[in-house]
């Protein structure tokens with residue numbers, strides 16, 4: 001994997017193709033590294049904090065769409081070490097508000113071509129997404145979402161239990177269970193992706209265009225003077241910069257506090273788990289808000305389960321027995337026949353929850369301090385569109401129309417973008 005030097009001294013990513021694989025195999029030439037380690041420069045035009053999908057995508061689009069390459073991406077850990085390497089990688093755009101649907105739909109469109117654009121197989125698998133309704137109230141919300149989706153040209157419809165059974169035969173759609181399935185919101189364009197590949201693909205593409213990605217580099221402070229950002233203090237030295245973009249998700253408030261910016265965000269852990277691999281039998285993503293569980297099957301055959309966030313704020317990423325016990329009970333309610341499957345592992349990440357379940361993107365009262373945060377349990381799917389939009393904001397100084405509804409100022413103005421009804425599981 002990697003990049004190599006051109007005659008003019010700049011690097012370009014090594015081309016991944018069957019032919020190059022054959023050539024390198026025959027000539028026994030190793031693949032160059034995907035990204036380089038650099039000395040920290042004393043100044044950069046733009047400093048991005050957080051090397052998750054949001055920070056890396058913003059760096060990539062700054063370079064590719066706007067030619068801005070004097071950019072540092074800083075991370076106290078490693079690429080994808082936050083939520084971007086811990087999520088369950090579900091993509092969809094069937095949200096509840098027109099603002100949300102438009103925004104996530106743009107991301108899905110970018111994801112569809114991402115493998116070709118990055119020359120990196122991100123394994124996007126479009127397989128349909130079912131949100132089950134177990135009550136009349138949730139069926140009403142599904143109908144509402146379906147109508148909003150259709151008006152935004154997004155493919156979504158409410159289907160009955162027979163159609164649910166046809167799409168996911170292993171689901172128990174009988175009336176014998178405690179929470180019978182009354183119907184579902186079916187969203188054919190939804191699917192799953194390989195999260196690591198997305199992170200690595202953006203990192204490789206940004207690095208090759210001159211962006212410096214600094215892992216093991218913790219931001220310790222942000223100096224603000226005369227109402228604007230002046231400098232970032234890190235564990236490896238200080239950086240003078242006029243622009244800092246906060247892409248730290250679960251740690252968003254810790255960075256914003258350094259700049260003196262308050263964010264209405266509370267961090268909660270979110271856990272997930274995966275089983276041993278079995279033959280492919282689940283061809284759609286299945287979500288049950290009432291049972292607080294969702295499940296998909298990877299191309300390797302493992303079942304990946306997620307749930308709602310842990311009920312208390314914390315920065316801990318430890319798994320808990322309570323989570324597994326509750327998850328198992330709810331999953332077996334949906335699919336009793338998988339009772340003998342063994343869980344391989346469980347893990348947790350951090351989620352930056354906002355009061356209206358929508359992100360916070362754009363400018364803040366401190367000039368040059370920008371935020372791309374508030375991603376809760378749903379931010380991986382937004383990586384490409386957020387990167388594209390934040391790069392445009394940095395480059396032009398103008399907030400793109402697509403992200404204007406998600407401004408920090410909406411909380412003061414009382415203009416919330418209520419997406420709670422579209423959160424994949426109840427919170």
Ligand SMILES: Cc1cc2nc3c(=O)[nH]c(=O)nc-3n(C[C@H](O)[C@H](O)[C@H](O)COP(=O)(O)OP(=O)(O)OC[C@H]3O[C@@H](n4cnc5c(N)ncnc54)[C@H](O)[C@@H]3O)c2cc1C
Pocket residue numbers: 049050051052053054055074075076077078079080081082083084085086087088089090091217218219220247248249250251255270271272306347348349350351372375376377378379380381382
């Ligand atoms: C279990 C789980 C399942 C999920 N499932 C889905 C899903 O199916 N679909 C979906 O769309 N979303 C999902 N999400 C949410 C999604 O993972 C996140 O919203 C998204 O990855 C956030 O990306 P990010 O780039 O903003 O932040 P992150 O990937 O969290 O990156 C933030 C980075 O900031 C760094 N950082 C923090 N503080 C500092 C500092 N002081 N100095 C330097 N660096 C710092 C961290 O080390 C980290 O690498 C899930 C999350 C979890 C935990």
